[in-house]
Amino acid sequence: MEERGHPGLHSGESLLFLTDEQLRKGIEAMFFAYRGFTADPDRILSGMEYGRAHHRAIHFINRSPGTTVNNLLNTLGVTKQSLNRVLRTLIADGLVESRVGEKDKRERHLYLTPEGEALEQRLSDAQRARMRAAYRAAGPEAVAGFRTVLEAMMDPDMRRQYLSLREENT
Amino acid sequence: MEERGHPGLHSGESLLFLTDEQLRKGIEAMFFAYRGFTADPDRILSGMEYGRAHHRAIHFINRSPGTTVNNLLNTLGVTKQSLNRVLRTLIADGLVESRVGEKDKRERHLYLTPEGEALEQRLSDAQRARMRAAYRAAGPEAVAGFRTVLEAMMDPDMRRQYLSLREENT
DNA sequence: CTTGGAATGTCAACAAGGCTGACTTAAAAA
DNA sequence: TTTTTAAGTCAGCCTTGTTGACATTCCAAG
Secondary structure, three states, X not given: OOOOOOOOOOOOOOOOOOOHHHHHHHHHHHHHXXXXXXXXXXXXXXXXXXXXXXXXXXXXHHHOOOEEHHHHHHHHOOOHHHHHHXXXXXXXXXXXXXXXXXXXXXXXXXXXXXXXXXXXXXXXXXXXXXXXXXHHHXXXXXXXXXXXXXXXXXOHHHHHHHHHXXXXXX | OOOOOOOOOOOOOOOOOOOHHHHHHHHHHHHHHHHHHHHHHHHHHEOEXXXXXXXXXXXXXXXXXXXXXXXXXXXXXXXHHHHHHHHHHHHHOOOEEEEEOOOOOOOEEEEEOHHHHHHHHHHHHHHHHHXXXXXXXXXXXXXXXXXXXXXXXXXXHHHHHHHHOOOOOO
């Protein structure tokens, strides 16, 4: 049934008119929506000694338990020095556990401790609540479109990262 | 025909199942897509003496020429001290002009100079090119859904800001 | 006219979280 | 065994956010 996916020109609706103004509105929508997207976890974390960087690390360690530091580096797109500062505090505070690799002892494998999982829950509950409300308000077709456009906006490397996080569903 | 817009339960498709995993994927999509979204202007600005904060200021001054510092503050959601640092360099470098208000001389009205407009063009051309490619790849229905979900994700104040930027179209 | 409040701007100090560069240690390769 | 590579650490810098204190300028109310 020729789902969207290739951009070619079928039923005369492609090669769509895209005025600069329409594109600008999309850009601004991303800007304002991202503010909302990060607002709830930021609120929770301010007051604790953590920030958005800690949230991201916790999120992806939870997502891929046992991941190595290097994997996490690539996922987050930051330098190892920057990540290290965050990981050190999380490990020192007992939210993350770092285990030396068995096959390759140069690697460290990262896991959330029960305390780390508890914080992850608090943060992602808040973020998911906003997401859920937005999805419900927008409806399933809008949600599908939302995901489609976001995927198309990613750099190919990021998109691969993103897709490889599937595993459990979509 | 009862377009999406209210979340109620019509034709049995609302109250949609939203598993935590689906919501997590949406969260990750936002994260990775936002990286792509900012990548091109960031690349242009690194090497110049400017950063993302300058881009944002330039974008919204271009969008609403003559806006006051206070308006810009509210739009950007930063403190005046933070914005001031950015504006000072842009004004010193001749990219932005600050005119004392005629009615209320306390206010400063901000305009891009021709040089400022030139930089704005370079930056937004790059950002729009990515947006245009994503929109084309995803198709018009996906684009509508994308906008709908992003709007639903904003805080009400941000949504008002966002909508008040329309004027010229949608 | 004077005074209070609003809008703007400045200075200083600080924090978060990016970055680069230099280094240690462990593992792998020569 | 020696060299090279990879992972991780430490030190220091930059951008951009924050607060707080304060000066200036102006409008508007008394």
